[in-house]
Amino acid sequence: MIxxxxxxxxxxxxxxxKNRIYFEEAGSGRPVLCLHTAGADSRQWRHLLNDxxxxxxxxLIAFDMPWHGKSLPPEGxxxxxxxxxxxxxxxxxxxxxxALQLEKPVLAGCSMGGRIALQLAxxxxxxxxxxxAIEASDFQPAWYxxxxxxxxxxxxxxxxxxxxxxxxxxxxxAAERWNTLWMFMMSGPGVFRGxxxxxxxxxxxxxxxxxxxxxxxxxxxLVGSYDLTCTxxxxxxxxxxxPGATITVMEELGHFPMSEHPEAFRPFFVDALGRMARSP
Amino acid sequence: xxxxxxxxxxxxxRRPHLLRLGRLFSETILLQVDAEEYLLHFERGRIAxxxxxxxxxxxxxxxxxxxxxxxxxxxxxxxxxxxHDIFGLVKIGRARIDGxxxxxxxxxxxxxxxxxxxxxxxxxxxx
Numbered sequence: 001m002i003x004x005x006x007x008x009x010x011x012x013x014x015x016x017x018k019n020r021i022y023f024e025e026a027g028s029g030r031p032v033l034c035l036h037t038a039g040a041d042s043r044q045w046r047h048l049l050n051d052x053x054x055x056x057x058x059x060l061i062a063f064d065m066p067w068h069g070k071s072l073p074p075e076g077x078x079x080x081x082x083x084x085x086x087x088x089x090x091x092x093x094x095x096x097x098x099a100l101q102l103e104k105p106v107l108a109g110c111s112m113g114g115r116i117a118l119q120l121a122x123x124x125x126x127x128x129x130x131x132x133a134i135e136a137s138d139f140q141p142a143w144y145x146x147x148x149x150x151x152x153x154x155x156x157x158x159x160x161x162x163x164x165x166x167x168x169x170x171x172x173x174a175a176e177r178w179n180t181l182w183m184f185m186m187s188g189p190g191v192f193r194g195x196x197x198x199x200x201x202x203x204x205x206x207x208x209x210x211x212x213x214x215x216x217x218x219x220x221x222l223v224g225s226y227d228l229t230c231t232x233x234x235x236x237x238x239x240x241x242x243p244g245a246t247i248t249v250m251e252e253l254g255h256f257p258m259s260e261h262p263e264a265f266r267p268f269f270v271d272a273l274g275r276m277a278r279s280p
Numbered sequence: 281x282x283x284x285x286x287x288x289x290x291x292x293x294r295r296p297h298l299l300r301l302g303r304l305f306s307e308t309i310l311l312q313v314d315a316e317e318y319l320l321h322f323e324r325g326r327i328a329x330x331x332x333x334x335x336x337x338x339x340x341x342x343x344x345x346x347x348x349x350x351x352x353x354x355x356x357x358x359x360x361x362x363x364h365d366i367f368g369l370v371k372i373g374r375a376r377i378d379g380x381x382x383x384x385x386x387x388x389x390x391x392x393x394x395x396x397x398x399x400x401x402x403x404x405x406x407x
């Protein structure tokens with residue numbers, strides 16, 4: 001069976017450097033821009049992009065960040081230490097919104113994608129019609145050493161996968177557990193570490209949460225009970241700091257819900273979409 | 281507990297993929313459960329022997345220290361949040377890891393799946 005997902009490339013210029021970005025999409029109607037987690041790629045969203053009921057009225061778009069999936073690193077990467085920053089992450093997302101000419105999309109992000117969605121809610125809330133922040137919180141320092149995942153004497157991807165398996169729910173079907181882990185196994189050298197540098201060291205969101213205007217663009221947070229990295233307590237603390245934000249705890253899910261257990265995640269995502277404002 | 285560990289050693293022998301993952305893993309690991317200590321001698325991914333401690337003369341590479349109750353919860357077919365992973369036990373304060381943690385991380389999938397072999401078979405999921 002040929003799936004409805006269609007993949008293309010677009011070149012954006014971010015921070016004065018050209019990046020050839022891979023994106024895929026399905027559906028028509030309200031645009032929903034989907035952000036993958038650290039150390040992975042847009043394949044995490046494949047089940048929702050293949051969901052005909054959701055794409056009947058939503059145009060779901062997922063892209064691979066530079067260095068991830070099918071988006072190559074920028075020219076000169078071979079001598080560069082990849083370190084994602086809040087500024088470069090925000091700029092990349094806004095450049096993609098512009099390049100794809102998306103009119104006030106819903107922004108749906110997971111993990112570091114959820115973190116940056118909340119940053120965009122605070123700093124660029126007028127450009128989006130709502131935010132679905134999945135496994136998202138204000139800040140957590142690392143409970144591991146991020147340098148483990150980029151060493152010449154070991155395979156960072158395999159170690160990263162073995163670590164993040166701690167965040168997958170035992171309710172997840174085995175096939176999707178391993179599909180989810182495969183993306184970490186095959187991420188480029190140092191990429192997971194560079195993402196985690198952003199995720200575990202930049203706490204600038206904490207002071208911005210109170211300024212998010214949920215009357216202009218709603219914020220709904222989803223968190224899985226089995227998520228050790230962004231726990232329900234972390235997500236509740238974050239939701240409590242955003243006036244008007246809502247939160248749902250997903251009892252049988254972990255840190256990668258749309259990928260690890262798509263069937264169980266689907267109703268939560270549909271509910272979240274229903275909470276987002278429809279553009280006039 | 282010793283019976284359980286010996287059963288896990290036999291289960292390990294029945295899993296070619298684990299023996300392949302552990303083929304470079306030849307280390308002695310301390311498993312402490314409450315006050316009981318077990319020294320697991322791994323040799324190329326197989327359990328070559330289990331000794332009950334404490335024995336201060338035997339060096340170990342890393343130690344996984346937990347409680348009997350926490351380990352029983354970890355070995356449930358569908359463990360509760362926090363009890364579903366050895367790092368989860370650490371995160372919720374029911375276990376700790378000492379020693380050369382980098383050796384553990386380099387062999388993390390192997391060790392996690394070995395520890396999960398204590399789980400009831402009808403509910404086995406891969407660590």
